[in-house]
Amino acid sequence: MSTNDETQGAAEAGARAELLKMIFGFRFSQVVHTAVRLGIADHLADGEKTVARLAQATGTHPPTLHRLLRALAALDIIIETAADSYRLGALGRPLRFGAENSVTALTLSAGDDMAWRAWGELTHSVRTGEPAFDHLAGMNNFAYMAGRPELAAAYHEAARRDTADLAPALATHVDFSRFKKVVDVGGGAGALLAEILRREPGVRGVLFDTPAGLASAPRVLAEAGVAERCEIVAGDFMEEVPEGGDAYVLKYVLLDWDDDGARTILANCRRAMPEHAALIVVELMLPDRPDSWTAVGDLDLLVTTGGRERTEAEFEALLRSAGLEPASVRALPDEAHFKVIEAKEVRT
Template sequence: MRGGSVVDAQRRMTEILNGAVLVPLVAVAAELGLADLVADGPRTVAELAQRSGSLPDPLYRVLRGLAAAGIFQETASRTFAATELSDTLRSGADSVRALARLWGISERTSALGHLGDTVRTGTPAFESVTGTDWWSHLANHPEQAAVFNDAMGYQVRRVHDATVSGYDLSGVRRLVDVGGGRGYLAAALLRRYPELTAVIFDQRAVVGEAERVLDEAGVADRAELVGGDFFDAVPEGGDVYVLSRILHDWDDERAGLILRNIRKAMAPQGRVLVVDAALTEGNHPDDGKVMDIVMLALHPGRERTLAEFGALFATAGLHHADTLALHGAASIVVGVPV
């Protein structure tokens, strides 16, 4: 029986299916801030309900379900304490609370529940569920946009830290951060490399927010803010172009267009650094493969294998020259002119 019994396989599948219930429980705990409430010691359900604005009996049932998975611990009847897992949901810079709250956005969860529609039609399920795309939805729901931005901030900080320490930019004079947002990555790189100058390029409504970040980092005098659309053109003359968590938002046609615009603009010996998941081939566990399913349900984009990156680069007159694995699912995929 492929190395195990039918009963074992059925039990494992049941565990997988039951795990779908655990995610909303974690999201509720994150939304209510329960981990913060037990940070200084055990609390009764009555206390937790009062402090979180919830009802004792349903809250107890949620906490009991979480404790069964090691997230919180029932230390006495209807009294709960922290565990290592629940501590990850406490507020703070290294917390995954915002990520857990993101999993609690009902429209996002509904899109994943309608993944079969995407498999049949090729259209992101989010659009069929809500009648709009993810980005337009966030623009019309600022409270959800705030949750999303907090969650992405946690992930981006980890990726940025790994990027700064993972790739040597010694000798580079001009870097262009395409889709650079508020400038956090550029600011970190400018601090690390005193001879470097940088262009932060993004939509005009976004890139202006980078001024504060650069000022606080003390590197504003070596940075230029440029607004525009990377589907039209990107700033010229860069030695290195960075695309951090950008290409995975787009299908191959539009991702290729971004790369072609970079190829036209870059210096003759330039490089493009794509910071995205680089999916492993075969059956190996890979967080990027989970991320790719989220992309499938929500966006027209995708995570890619190295072979797919190579093919995408080729459409833009680039050659896949190197790959550096970073923290978690992220890698730096390096392209150079053919």
């Protein structure tokens, strides 16, 4: 065999190994999801335990639980300390409920049965351009969650944590002190608005979302010490948004909607905005050559909500189609591809 043949053979073997990781990746996701549903990390938080004790605590079949624990140990999520005993590993600590860096809410939301089934119908979405979730459930993702409080709570908690990570950079990068009233449209639990109000004592806020999205808002705002300066308003931004703000913030909102839905949200904001008001859109801007995480994430929007990631040019065109003119576009420091677009209403 020639050197070239050997090189090609090694490359093909390496490619096959990489493809197998992709093909069977769903197995690893379900191992982690099941561990969170059973609370394995929380049961090990105070120290090593035997399989028998864990089985009793989780209400599971001991020999079968042992097989799951063996898989978790192989993934370095837990560590085997004896033939039938395990302790929590560093990789498993974020799988504890209530941990500072917890990913439990995200795991439960992403691993929900309907999310899995929707991904199983990706081919339907590619063929039709329609969200597979709607095809399977007979309703959109948000209507489905409205009837499932536990799932909605997991989704909104994951969103709160995601926003809390970005809020300091955004509140620092955008000068909110120039506004008297900031309306956070689709602001969920209020992590971003709480950070803005905490930094800017002269600003008042309006937090606007569905009742389910606002469930944790009183606690979040109170803990930040800004509850007295923030009005909580429940509603549907597909119908209308509160009037009279100086700034309207849309963070991670438009990505969940197709162009028609996003245009409706933008038009409702424009109608509510006084002449001097600004619209501040915070989104990931799709680069010309997205990485695998971003590109696959765009497909997740396709199958679950019918939304999409957009390029900077696509966002600007979307804003103009809703009667808004982009005034500036700025990248967020240390946040790859996330940008802030500030727009004003087009006056004729």
